[in-house]
Amino acid sequence: MKSFGLSVEQQEQLWVQWRSGESLRLIARSMGVSRGPMRRYVEACGGVRPPTRRRGRLALTAVEREEISRGIAAGATCRAIARGLGRQASTVSRELARNGGRAAYRAAAADAAADVRALRPKPAKLAGHGRLRAEVVRGLGLEWSPQQIAARLVVDFPDDPDMRISHETIYLTLFVQARGGLARELTRSLRTGRATRQPRGAKLPTGRGQLRDTIPISERPAEVADRAVPGHWEGDLVLGKLPSAVATLVERTSRLVALVALPEGKKAEQVHPALAAAIQRVPAQLRRSLTWDQGKEMAEHAQFTVATGVNVYFCDPKSPWQRGSNENTNGLLRQYLPKGADLRAFTQDDLDAIAARLNGRPRQTLGWKTPAEAFNEAVAQTR
Known part of the structure; x- marks a missing residue:
């Protein structure tokens, strides 16, 4: 590198x-x-630290090459130099021959040349396997993550060991262009759109005020926590250029996402009827509860419950992990609903198309089924 x-x-x-x-x-x-x-x-480097190179135990070191250079300057023979190094005379002789001889030998240049000669570039797997590369490119075109692509290859080609690749290899081939397997433009298909790996960091959560007469998450039915019973939802807003926002709903068992347009704004009197209309499109057996954070946009939660029959449970302050499926989904949605964009420009049809994209991605937690497949199975079981 x-x-x-x-x-x-x-x-x-x-x-x-x-x-x-x-x-x-x-x-x-x-x-x-x-x-x-x-x-x-x-x-x-693609933001990826290159592996540390280590020379072989028997290879000459930079210090030894400096001693060879000093020996030449002093007029010592190859045998005398080798004796001082504890090496064979032939080792010193070959070192001089491959680096211009006694007259042209320079320790630093010889050491750098040894590094170059030691390189053993290994072709990237995707660069030499067209069929596998085509499947990876197809998955990226569908905006699947490398992990989803790698896992789905096992499902789609169970008897073909050649159609296997790790998600890390896909990332490295995208980020490190010297591998030559995938075009850098394909990084736009990644959720972040980045062409360089970024170090991970955590942001402190922030609270957004208090609500009245709320039901705390501690009173939520126990069946919600283990995700065994479908029909329990998590919700939040994805914010764009203020005052634009989109409401997001995620079903905890299947991870199915539904997006709700808020063209009039994100105040409580605008959010609650839009959410009520969206949740009522779901079969009644799959409308059991809704978990929300501390956002004031749900100040009319009581009216929402009266309209839908769905109780709203509120997370503890500064505890976004209590609705982790929704938090994860909101992160995925930033690929389509970027920060700073005016989200009022997205119609409900646009949002439905985005939701269909996410619901068509295989998920590890679902045994690599898609959320749509898992939700449809839940619907079939309620009939």
């Missing part, structure tokens, strides 16, 4: 600080180097 002028020590420090979540600007400032070469190096 090209170093873009960064020393080995600088590369090591860069990856340590990058993994801790520091920006390239801060890293460059702390190291006293230009941000440009550092950015190009990280992009070339």
Whole structure:
């Protein structure tokens, strides 16, 4: 991997600080180097730290090459130099022959050339397997994640061991273009749309006010927690350019998502009738409960319950993990509903098409069934 002028020590420090979540600007400032070469190096690596190269136990070291150079300058023979190093004379002789002889030998250049000769580039699996690559490209075109693609290959080609690839290999082939297997443009199909792997970081949750006469999540029926009984939903808003928003509903057992347009705004008097209309399109047997966060958009939860017969349970403050399926889905939706966009531009038909996309993706937690398949099975069982 090209170093873009960064020393080995600088590369090591860069990856340590990058993994801790520091920006390239801060890293460059702390190291006293230009941000440009550092950015190009990280992009070339796809944000993935290259594996540490280790030389063989018997290979000459940089220190030994420096001793050879000093021995030549002092006029010592190959045998004398080798004796001082504890090496065979033929080792020193071959080292000189492959690096220009006694007159042209330079320790640093010889050491760098040894690194180049030691490279054993292995072709990327996707670069040499057209049928497998076509399946991966098809999955990315459907906006499936690499993990979903890798798992679905096992389902679709159970008797073909050649049609196997790990999700990490797909990510690396996308991010590290030197592998040559997938076009960088395909990274746009990833949920984040990024062409470089970013370090993971956690954001502190924020509360959004208090509500009156709410039913706390601690009073929610026990059957909701184990997801064994379908019909329990989680909900929230995805915000765009204020005041635009879209309501999201996720069924806990099947992970089916429904999106609700809010063209008039996100206040309680606008949210509750839209949600009520959406939930009433679901078979009555699959309308058991709704879990929401502390958002004031559900201030009219009592009216919602009267209209639908569905009790609303509210999470504890600053506890988004209590409606984790919905949180995860909202993250997936950012691929289609980006922050800062005016979500009022999306019609209900647009949102239904986006929901169909998500509901058609195989999910690991469902044994690689799609949410649509799992939900349809639940509907069939209620008839």
